[in-house]
Amino acid sequence: MRKHHKCANSECKTCECGLCCTKINNFGVKRSGIDILKNVNLHIHCGDLTAIIGPNGAGKSTLLKAILGEISHTGELQFLDAQNNGTTRPSIGYVPQKLDLDSSSPTSVLDLFAAAHTNMPIWFSYPQKMRERVRESLARTQGEHLINKRLGELSGGELQRVLLALALDPIPHLLLLDEPVSGIDQKGLELFYETVSTLRKNYDLSIILVSHDLSLVAEYADRIAFVNNKTIECCGTPQEVFTNTKVIQTFGLDWSNRFRRDEKDRVDNALMV
Numbered sequence: 001m002r003k004h005h006k007c008a009n010s011e012c013k014t015c016e017c018g019l020c021c022t023k024i025n026n027f028g029v030k031r032s033g034i035d036i037l038k039n040v041n042l043h044i045h046c047g048d049l050t051a052i053i054g055p056n057g058a059g060k061s062t063l064l065k066a067i068l069g070e071i072s073h074t075g076e077l078q079f080l081d082a083q084n085n086g087t088t089r090p091s092i093g094y095v096p097q098k099l100d101l102d103s104s105s106p107t108s109v110l111d112l113f114a115a116a117h118t119n120m121p122i123w124f125s126y127p128q129k130m131r132e133r134v135r136e137s138l139a140r141t142q143g144e145h146l147i148n149k150r151l152g153e154l155s156g157g158e159l160q161r162v163l164l165a166l167a168l169d170p171i172p173h174l175l176l177l178d179e180p181v182s183g184i185d186q187k188g189l190e191l192f193y194e195t196v197s198t199l200r201k202n203y204d205l206s207i208i209l210v211s212h213d214l215s216l217v218a219e220y221a222d223r224i225a226f227v228n229n230k231t232i233e234c235c236g237t238p239q240e241v242f243t244n245t246k247v248i249q250t251f252g253l254d255w256s257n258r259f260r261r262d263e264k265d266r267v268d269n270a271l272m273v
Ligand SMILES: Nc1ncnc2c1ncn2[C@@H]1O[C@H](COP(=O)(O)OP(=O)(O)OP(=O)(O)O)[C@@H](O)[C@H]1O
Pocket: 031, 032, 036, 054, 055, 056, 057, 058, 059, 060, 061, 062, 063
């Protein structure tokens, strides 16, 4: 049983973490009358990083948006605490794949947090307490120094860290991350995976991460769900998923071709039992 750190579920004071669970039961999504997802079932335990992989257009982002309630779906989203009591809906933090920002806007990182947490007009000077809270939030993702920066001047990786800190304030039951496909270099991506991995341990977070980087997924994910043909075709540990025939066929997985030499070594190490 996983040792209790600090449960992501604020209502769950005594649980041994690893026992809270978010259940996606029989999800279906139609867009413009066409099925995008059908019969999707997934259970996510707190403290687990679950990566969603699949070919382009398979429905990975659609699944996140459906869980978030941004697009309508059939089926049920259920949160069960350690005593197996269902709550109506888990609280959800979300980091989108991209954000369209006006680079000339004067809005700062502090303004963004203030807008999310208060209804103070942004020309007010913020109380010291608010600044401290924002600094603390940003510290979770090593972003304290970004507090006074304008959003438009943040790099892709910095913006991702700010959005991650915002999604964690307050700590949600479930954290949804849609990995950016552009704007972040490999080093920035690795830092992001490391931060996410540490956060899930420290806060026993349930995390769903849509990813396009199979080697980082192999290294950091506890479980992987493979979305293909409108549903989850296979779900399990990295080793189970990356040795699944459908996954191998879909990604043309010949490790020696798919990954650079150094990446291949990392994947092979991550897959070793
Ligand atoms: N508003 C919409 N109306 C109709 N079809 C849509 C709409 N939005 C997305 N789709 C379709 O739904 C399918 C799934 O899209 P989605 O963005 O979820 O895929 P994805 O797996 O996240 O892709 P990628 O890896 O390229 O980011 C695609 O075929 C897409 O064209």
